[in-house]
Amino acid sequence: MLWERAPQWQWADERLGRLRDLGVRPIVGLLHHGSGPPTTSLLDPEFPEKLAAYARAVAERYPWVEDWTPVNEPLTTARFSCLYGFWHPHARGSEPFARSLLNQVRAVVLAMRAIREVIPNARLVQTDDLGKTHSTPRLEYQQDHENERRWATWDLLCGRSRPVRDWFAYIGVEAPELRWFEENPCPPDVIGINHYLSSERFLDHRLERYPEHVHGGNGRDAYADELAPRVLGAGADGPGRLLLEVWERYGLPIAVTEVHNGSTREEQLRWYDEVWRAAVAARDAGADVRAVTVWSLLGTAGWSSMLTQGHNDYEVGVFDARGPKPRPTAIARMTRALATEGRFDHPVLRSPGWWRRPDRFWYSPEGQVAPSPPNDAPPLLVTGATGTLGRAFARLCEQRGLSCVLTSRAELDLADQQSARTALERVRPWAVVNAAGYVRVDDAESEPERCRRENADGPAVLARECARTRLPFVTFSSDLVFDGSKEAPYVESDAVAPRNVYGATKAEAEHRVLAAHPAALVVRTSAFFGPWDEWNFAHAALEALATGRPFAAADDAVVSPTYVPDLVDAVLDLLIDDESGIWHVANPGEVTWEEFARLVAAAAGVSEATLHGCPSAELGWVARRPRYSALGSERGSLLEPLEDALARFVGERAAVFEPARAPAA
DSSP states (O other), X not given: OOGGGOOOHHHHXXXXXXXXXXXXXXXXXXXXXXXXXXXXXXXXXXXXXXXXXXXXXXXXXXXXXXXXXXXXXXXXXXXXXXXXXXXXXXXXXXXXXXXXXXXXXXXXXXXXXXXXXXXXXXXXXXXXXXXXXXXOGXXXXXXXXXXXXXXXXXXXXXXXXXXXXXXXHHHTOOHHHXXXXXXXXXXXXXXXXXXXXXXXXXXXXXXXXXXXXXXXXXXXXXXXXXXXXXTBTTOOOHHHHHHHHHXXXXXXXXXXXEEOOOSOHHHHHHHHHHHHHHHHHHHHTTOOEEEEEESOTXXXXXXXXXXXXXXXXXXXXXXXXXXXXXXXXXXXXXXXXXXXXXXXXXXXXXXXXXXXXXXXXXXXXXXOOOOOOOOOOOOEEEEOTTSHHHHHHHHHHHHTTOOEEEXXXXXXXXTOHXXXXXXXXXXXXXXXXXXXXXXXXXXXXXXXXXXXXXXXXXXXXXXXXXXXXXXOEEEEEEGGGSOSOOSSOBOTTSOOOOSSHHHHHHHHHXXXXXXHOTTOEEEEEOSXXXXXXXXXXXXXXXXXXXXXXXXXXXSSOEEOOEEHHHHHHHHHHHXXXXXXXXXXXXXXXXXXXXXXXXXXXXXXXXXXXXXEEEXXXXXXXXXXXXXXXXXXXXSOOOSOXXXXXXXXXXXXXXXXXXXXXXXXX
């Protein structure tokens, strides 16, 4: 019920009414990292009274609502709005920071007073980010200050202004203003803890060890401010220890009110699992922990940059909202299982999160390195050891902490049932990804039986074996299953009508795989390019244009180029989500091959003077291609736009190839 958008009665009537009908008890928030309507701001002396008036109006309209958070994360909002200047009112300094914090906490007290005059049994659920600061010995004074400051919201509400009195006095806040909180205590009915992997920091005065973008200071010392797990040998304290610190300090009911990790799906599950286990352990140790809350239900937009970069990059939550309707992810399954059974298991949880693995360090570790938890997860079996896609899966599985066994044709002949069965019995994977296949589209016209064996028979055999052992299975198809007669991006339900042998074998594979294993995932993709090998169009175009060599590209065939790292990451997420059926996965953007080459050149900053666009008939293609085979999706668009992918391709490719080509000193 955001104050900035008031009045929004019809909108709220519909949604709160629906929640009430469903028997869902809402916690109503009035200010979420905001500064109120244009008539006020966090620095307005009348801000508390104005919010209280709005709170009364909301309570009078919804007198059945019992749980309230008038202001979400006052301390965090004060830091980002009035200390760092990122958010409105964009102030920077200790005095506006202190003023905005006191205004918000006073507003909570007055708002709850107004609400309780309408709803006597209304409960305050007071949230704030709870982190912890670590440092080198030289910066211990700053560490201690920040570790005391983190409690300010709850201390003030509990009428405990003494711990922060010296700090406020130093800034210039008069004692009577602080005594007001002692005389008007409003202790939370539930302390809401929001804790993220970024909430624990390490401060280091040795600036030369760190990149400039993490440099900062306090006016007395300059220091770097970095994620604690990236530096501390022992690792971060983590949610378990912090929950007990809250309990020991306040002895009030606790809820973990936000659990989110903007990362790949298995890392989201691992963080959720760690927080859940920490909450259970704290409860077993005597703390009154009431709840663990996933944030957010429908994902977030722009929060990876704290809403400061002007773009709304999306992070998946319990549901993925990028399709026509919210799609439940593995986090939804986990939430349901924890809520009903108190436990959840998935093979990816048997490997530690990146913040617990030995490869987490970006710098020389500070202090003794703690041993990593055991990794006893079964592997993912990936076929296609010599191919671009198979090698990409192996590389990204390693980065994501997923055990992977990459098999060659000699180790696993897809079209041989006994070979497939033997490989599955030997590896004992939790899932299988078929990244192998016949890829030479023109040669397939003269080798139809070989192409069919590798592209249709093999996936069908492997699908049957996975169905027999109830293993999740993924295989890949192509945009070449379509004939090009459509003038808008092809979606999953469009009829297939291949124009060449290669496309026909892929279409046959789709049918046979899903007939044998209805729970299988079939991913159609298009014209993929990646930074780690030289066998793709984007690399070839860049090599030619950068060296001034002629390069011809079709100007009459439209495709959806797909960045391999994006493709693999999205497919792994879909696999963990237990998705099935046909999915189109390609970077949004439809271009001719010539346009694609020009975009590659522009991204790399090289001349396109030697680029020549021509009809595809002049390129010597043997197999007929559709004139238009761009892919869209009616299930959800999962990848970033093509231009974004190209920018990353250029940077990652340079890191792979340019050092190797640099002349010796």
